[in-house]
Amino acid sequence: MSGRVPQAEAQAGPVDWVSRAADQALRHAQDADGQVRLVTCASGASPSGPVHLGNLREFLTVHFVADELRRRGVPVRHLHSWDDYDRFRKVPAGVDASWAEHIGRPLSAVPDPWECHASWAEHFKAPLRAALAELGVEMEEISQTEMYKAGTYREQILLAVRERNRIDEILGRYRTKAKSPEPSSEQEAESLEESVADDDEAPAAPGDDLARFPFKPYCRECGRDTTTATAYDDESTDLAYTCSSCGFSGVTNLATQDEGKLVWKVDWPMRWTFEGVDFEPAGLDHATPGSSFTVGQEVAPLFGGRAPSFFGYGFVGFAGMQKMSSSAGGVPTATDALRVLEAPILRWLYVRRAPKQTFNIDFGPEVVRLYDEWDALGRKAADPAKRDAAVLAHERAVGPAAGPLPTSRVSVPFRTLSSVADVTAGSAELISQVIGQVGYAHESVADLEPRLSKAMQWTAEFVPAEDRTIVRETPDAERLAALEPRERQWLDLLLANLPTELELEAVTTVVYGVPKLAHGLAVDDAPTDEVKTDQKAFFRLLYNLLVGKDRGPRLPTLIVALGADKVRELLAAS
CATH class of the missing domain: 1.10.10 (Arc Repressor Mutant, subunit A)
Incomplete structure (x- = not known):
């Protein structure tokens, strides 16, 4: 798809990181005459385990940029590559140790230990697909297993092998430069364990052409990538190798057989050209000198292309997860988050911050404050005069260009x-x-x-x-027997004024009005300092007698929830 498309810059109004990234992607897709082909915004992920909330930033970052272009009427696609042809690296906690025999095999060839999907890779793709659908994310999916095994990249593989000395020269210039940034937390360190950003071959000894070979075959006998190239014939394209796992020695022909893959730092820039990628972000570990993107910028021209517009994004951590156990190792996924967060709110957490900002998603008490903040922003967004960057983030969060995501018809805090x-x-x-x-x-x-x-x-x-709030089953007889005169007065006034049919507004008036009545004031009078002090003591007394604690849910709500009969039962003197 191509054609002359207007500049389609962001419309007048607030501008955010999404607007700017969309502008860059559009410029990348334009030729010198302003012709624009289909804009490709790409994401990629290895389904080596639960696709956690840190990985989710990859998907949502690309989604928001593609969605902005779609809102402008620009032809665009969100193309996602599943790196399921990557090697299985380690057996995670909770999986039988016998799965160690699959280390080195493609993720798509490792059996699902839970026996509910066709492979290890499919087991972790499935829940993420469902979560993305709930989040309003639509994308075209590519399986790298299918692409490689179908011979789709044969010409690119042969080109990379012919250019192996130039590729190694490029990689060699970066081997001594700084690698991934130091993790700022234990969570980030664990996340970086699976990163391929620093994957590289050891520098070759002089004359050892095969040590820097850009293609890695999977062993025909055992299926692992524990292979070492022993000979290569440029004319026949035969690659001989041995396997350290099973001892097999064999030959694969790169022009006719499809038994391996390019090494990561060659594979990624190859795909930029093959797929026509205009925008693709990645974690900051891919953006440091010497890692994937900086090397890829120089490797891509060998395939006739160039690097896409790019930025690195920061780490996403989590808190308040002590009870989360649905994911292997307790790592929270999008599915887990959507159990407690509405889809627009989860989208909002990622779009409201600049990509390089790190943040935590807290599943503890912060969830209540988060919903309050979201509701307040919704009220602000309803006023066109208040449209700013925060409201723009709200607009992106409520749903994609296709329409808003489901929300409650009746909004309750x-x-x-x-x-x-x-x-x-x-x-x-x-x-x-x-x-x-x-x-x-x-x-x-x-x-x-x-x-x-x-x-x-x-x-x-x-x-x-x-x-947790646990309502008393029976009255606290001991505490009721020890009531001070003023406490007994408060309870008598409450019970005398408590309506039979409880409505929140009326109950609120009574609860806050009891200490006023005890001081001879009317319930609608402004409270004095003495009344305010008594209100605190009265509220604590009610919590003690109703739920056995000094505090709890908002008292009027608690009383309405319990009902008049239960309240009278727990507060009346024996």
Whole structure:
């Protein structure tokens, strides 16, 4: 697809990193006369394990740039390469040690130890595909196993082998330069263990042409890449090799057989040209001197192409994950995050920050504050006069160019939903009933989805036991018997004024008004300093008698959730 396309720069208004990256991708795709072919924004990932929240930045970064171009009417595709022809490097925790026999084989050839998918690679692709669909990410997928085994890259492989001395000269200039940046945390260090950014062949001894061979065959006998080239015939393109794992010696013909792959620092720039890539980001480990991108910039012209527009992105960590166990090793994935975060909010976490910024996704108490911040931004975004960079991030987060992602028809604060879920520890129907009583009219549970399910999941799995609200089954007789006169007065006033049919506004008025009444004031009078002090003591007393703690969910919400009968049972003197 090609044709003359207008400059299609970002429209007037706020500009963000997505706008700028889209401009660069568009310029990369234009020739000197302004002709624009189909713009290709590329991502890539190795399905060697759970595609965690750090890996997700690869997918979403490319998605946002491609989506911006799509919004401008520019022909664009998000092309994703699954590097499933990469080697299986190690057996992770939780997998039988016998899987060590597959180390060195392609990820696509390693069996799925959980026996639910065709291979190791497919086991980890599947949940990510489902999560990306929920996030509104559409992409064309390429399997590098299929591409290599189909002979798609034969001409490129032969070219790389012919140019092996020039390629090694390029790699040699960078071998002594700085490699990947030092990790700033244990999480980042673990993530970098799987990086191929610094993969390189050892410098060759003078005259040892095969030590720097750019193609690595998989052993025909055992399927591993533990092979060493022993001879190569440029005329016949026969490559002889031996395997250190099984002892096999064999010959593969690069022009007619497809039994291996180019080494990473040659493979990546080859694909830029083959796929016509205009934009492709990567982790900062690929952007340091001597690593993949800097080398690839010089290797790409050998294939007749050039490097795409590029930037490195920072690490994404996580916190509050003590109870997350759905992923191998407890590494949080997009699927895990979407159990507690609405899809637009998860998108927002990645689009609101410049790519080089590192950040953590916190699944602890921060989730409540995150939802509050998101809701406040939504109210701001509803006012066209307040459109700024923050609102632009909101616009990108709510959904792709095709349309917004699903949201709850009736918007209820997450903190309210989670508080009610905590107090009731009941069904969605019971929570829905209480939510209606606290002022959020709706017709059915469906009106509260998907946020209701997220709140229930978060409360059940991520609120520590010591922070959970457990309503007393019976009155605290000892504490009630020891009430001070003013405490007894507060409770009497509360019970005397508490309506039979509990509505949040009326209950709020009563709860905050009791200390005022005790001081001879009206409930709508401004509180004095003495009243404010008594309010704190009164609230603590109520928490003690209702849930056995000094604090808990917002008291009016708690009282409505419990119902008038239960409140009277727990607060009335015996």
